[in-house]
Amino acid sequence: MTDEIQFIIERLLKVSFEQQSALLRYFSRSDIVTRIKILAEKTNRFHKLRQENGNSDKSILEYCALITAIKNAHDENESLRKKSFRGLKLEEIRILSQKKADQFIRKIKKPDPTREKLLGYWAIVRMLKLEQDFSFRQISLYLKKYHRFDVAHSTIFQLWNELEKNENTGESK
Numbered sequence: 601m602t603d604e605i606q607f608i609i610e611r612l613l614k615v616s617f618e619q620q621s622a623l624l625r626y627f628s629r630s631d632i633v634t635r636i637k638i639l640a641e642k643t644n645r646f647h648k649l650r651q652e653n654g655n656s657d658k659s660i661l662e663y664c665a666l667i668t669a670i671k672n673a674h675d676e677n678e679s680l681r682k683k684s685f686r687g688l689k690l691e692e693i694r695i696l697s698q699k700k701a702d703q704f705i706r707k708i709k710k711p712d713p714t715r716e717k718l719l720g721y722w723a724i725v726r727m728l729k730l731e732q733d734f735s736f737r738q739i740s741l742y743l744k745k746y747h748r749f750d751v752a753h754s755t756i757f758q759l760w761n762e763l764e765k766n767e768n769t770g771e772s773k
Contacts, residue, residue, distance in 0.1 A: 605660065612653065612664045615671065623670045631707070634673060641669040677703070718751055718759055725756060726764075736760070 606617060613620070627638060646665035653661060680699055718725070721743060728734040728742060736753040743749045 608656065608660055609664060612649070612656070612660075613667055615667065620667055623667055623674060626674050627666075627670045630673070634677075638666075638669045638673050641672065642666045645669055714751055714755060715759065717749060718755065721747060721749065722759075722763070725760070729760070 609620075610616065615623075627635065630638070642662075642665045645668050646662050649656075649661045649665050649668075650658070680696070680703065724743070724747075725739055728739050729736075734742065736757045739756055740751055740753040743751055
């Protein structure tokens with residue numbers, strides 16, 4: 601069964617299993633903007649594949665569309681890295697420079713681990729603040745004592761304002 605599925609996938613993609621694995625690793629390492637672009641392209645490719653191969657399983661076609669979209673994004677990324685400015689017009693250089701700058705910024709901008717971990721405890725923070733009426737200092741002490749998570753009360757306050765205040769203003773509009 602698995603050999604048959606692999607054969608169908610390799611026939612549709614013309615990409616080996618090892619290359620598929622490498623592309624999926626590229627997808628997992630990509631930033632969120634690139635992932636969203638890949639997933640948007642996947643839906644377009646899925647519909648084209650479904651028209652061409654209507655008798656194949658939908659999940660196989662969806663997987664093939666995903667791999668194809670990842671491959672295109674990877675190839676575009678590689679060509680962008682290798683491109684030089686020789687022989688290009690000024691507008692083309694601007695576009696290329698902007699793409700390279702955006703790619704560089706997304707690469708160096710990593711999420712704050714404290715913020716990410718605090719988001720994992722956000723249900724507890726909300727419950728303590730809204731139901732138990734804890735202050736941000738008390739929430740900080742609670743997280744330190746019961747969850748061994750040392751976070752500053754100001755960090756909790758900033759994230760509260762960012763998430764909860766935006767949510768409240770969004771509801772009133």
